[in-house]
Amino acid sequence: MGFVDYVQAIIDGLLFGTTYSLIGIGFTLVFGVMHKINMSYAAASLAGAYCGLIGPQMLGLPPWSVFPLSIVAAGVIGYVIYLTCFRFIPLASPLATLMSTVGMLLLVDEIVVHATAGMPQNYPAIYDGDPIELGPFILRADLVGVFLICVVAMAVLLALLYRTRLGMATRAVAQQPVAAQLCGMRLQAVNGLTFVVAGLLGGVAGAMIGASVGMLSPLIAGTITVKGLIVTVIGGLGSIPGAIVAGLLVGAAENLFQAVRNVTERDIYVMLLLFAFLVLRPGGLFAAARGRD
Template sequence: MIYQQLINGLMLGASYALIAIGYTLIFGVLKLLYFAHGEVFMVGAFVGLYLVILGGANIYVALLGAMIACAMLGVIAVYVSVRPVAKNRPLAPLISTIGLTIVLQNLAVYIFGGQQVGFPETVKQELYNFGPITVSSVQIFILAIATTLMVVLWLFIEHTKMGRAIRATAENHETAALLGVNVNRVVLITFMIGSGIAGVAGVLDGIKNSGISPFIGLGAAVKGLIVMLLGGLGNVPGAMVAGLLLGMIEILSAAYIGTTERDFFSFMILILILLYRPTGLFGTRMTEER
C-alpha cells in the first residue's frame, strides 16, 4: 500500500516541481514574487486542451504548443507588468503581477466559462503491475515528460553560456551587466523558460485529472510557492526535490490522516519553513529581504 501511495505522491510532486522551477528561476533573476505564474499554468492547460479538441493534435504537439504559447505569454507578462512598473517601490511589481493574475483568470472565465471542462483521453490508459504496485501508462507518461524536462533544464543551466548568464544575473544584476551579460535579455529568456515549463505542467495536470477549469491556477500558484520556499529561493535543483517531497507528504497525509487535512499540512510546512528555515531545506544564495 505504502509503495502505491509513494508512486502517487511522486506523480503529484512532479507537477508541483515543474511549477516551482519557473517560480524559482524568475525569483532568482528578478527577486520578484511573480504571482501570475499559476495562471500561466492554467492557460497552458487550456491551450493544450484546445489543440487536442479543435486541432486534433496528438499529445506531443499539444505539449509543444502549450509550451510555446506560455513562453509568449511570459514575454507579454514582462512587457506589461514587470518592465514599465516603478522599480523603486518593492511592492509595485508584486501588485501589478497580481493584477495580471486577476486579468488572466477572468479572461479564461469569460472565454471558456466558469465550469470544469473535460480533458479528452490522449494517452492510452493501460495498467501495468509491478509486484504489489500498479502503475498506469498515464502516470509513466507524465513522469517521463517531467523528468526529461527537469534533466534538460538542469543541463541547460549548468552547461550552456545562457545558463551561466542566468546564474550570474541571479547572483548580482550589476556585476553580471558589467561582465557583459545582457540582463534584460536574460530576464526575458528566464520568463520564457519558466512560463514554458509551467505550460507543460498545465497540460500534464489536465491529462492527470482529466479535467481543467479557469480556477486551477491559484491553487497551483500557492503550492508552487510553498515548494519554492521549501527548496530554497532561487535554487532550481532544490525546487525539483522539494516538489517531489511535498507531493509525497500531501499524498501520505491524505491517505493516512484525511483529505481535508492535506492542505493543512502543506500550509503548516510553509509557516514552519518561513519561521525556522527561511533559506529552505537546500539553501539559497538569496540574502536580501524584500
C-alpha cells in the same frame, strides 16, 4: 488502510509531485534573476494549457497537438507577463511588481473563466496503457508518463542553464546584475528570456496537470499557485535543486495526507507543513548562503 496503501499513496504523490517541482522551478528561476516573485506564474501556466486546447477543439488538430501547443502558448504568455508586469516597472519598488503580478493573476483567471464560461474542460491523457505492477504496488501508466516528461523537462532546463551561453548569462545576472551588464550582457534580454524559459516549463507543468487530472478547471489555478509558492519556500528561494526535492516532498506528503484523512482536508496539512518549515528551517532545504529573505 494498511501499510501497502500508504506506500502506494506516496508513490502516486511522488510521480505527480514532479509537476509541483516544475512550477516551483519557474517561481525560483524568476526570483533568481530578478529577486521578484511572479504571482501570476501558475495561473499563466494553466492558461497555456487552456490555449493548447484550442488546437483540437477549434482547429481540428489531432489530440496530441495539445501538448506542444500548451508549451508554446505558456512561453508566449510568460513573455507577455514580463512586458506588462516587470519591464517598465522600476526594480526599486518591491510592492509594485507584487501588485502588478497579482493583478495579472486576477486578469488571467478572469479571461479563462470568460473564455470557458467557467465550465471544466476535458484534457487528454498522456498515455493510456495498462498500469505497471511492481509487487504489491501499482504504477499508473499515465502518471509514469507525466513523471518521465517532467524529468526530461528538468534535464533540458539544467542542460540549458549549465551548458549554454544563455544559461551562463542567466546565472551571471542572478549572481550580480551590474557585473553581468559590465561584461556586455543585455539585462533586459536575459530577463525576458528567463521569463520565456520559465513559461515553457510552466506550459509542461500545466499540460501534465491537465493530463493527469483529466480536465482543467479555473479552480485549479489558486491551489497550484499556493502549492507552487510553498514548494519554492520549502526548497529555498532561488534554489533549483531545492524546488525539485520540495516538489516531490509536497506531492508525496499531500497524497499521504489525503490517504490518511480526506481530499478536502489535505491542503490544510500542506499549509501546516509550510509553517513547520518556517519555524524550523526558515531558509528552506537548500538555502542560499546569503541567508534568509
